[in-house]
Amino acid sequence: MSVNKVILVGRLGRDPETRYTGSGQAVANFSLATDESYKDRNGERQKRTEWHKIVVWGKQAEIAQQYLKKGSLVFIEGRIQSREWQDKEGQKRTSFEIVANNFRMLGGRAEGAAAGAGAGGSGTAAPRGGDEFDQSAPAEDSYSGGGGSPAAGPEISDEDIPF
Secondary structure (H helix, E strand, O other), rough: OOOOEEEEEEEOOOEEEEEEEEOOOOOEEEEEEEEEEEEOOOOEEEEEEEEEEEEEHHHHHHHHHHHHHOOEEEEEEEEEEEEEEOOOOOEEEEEEEEOOOEEEEEEOOHHHOOOOOOOOOOOOOOOOOOOEEEOOOOOOOOOOOOOOOOOOOOOEEEEEEEO
């Protein structure tokens, strides 16, 4: 048995970019920043930011495009996937991305509006902070060659997030 599960909480580094496969399936891509604080050898507090490539499929990709904006705080659950490609010099390269099978927007309406999500007071039916969207991975048109559908995880509430 093996497990490939990733849980991230961070902020979008850019607005999602959505495109469609030949069969009409939506796929959204965006970057997510996570921060880590630590003390260096001199005892001074340092901060390191890690950037993650996120891929979201189907209806959830359309929801991400509509409601997520640069700066939005989100909880992401998915799996890590590698992709191999050749660079301009013909060298074999590998990149890693997180294929999200669900995400949850965190923070209240005020934070979402401040992050540019437009959920505060606009009269729209935008999801409020804490709403969750589940998705199954595509069965055929796999963006990076790997097929299959990961099992949907248990529903996670704000109380389950360890911070």
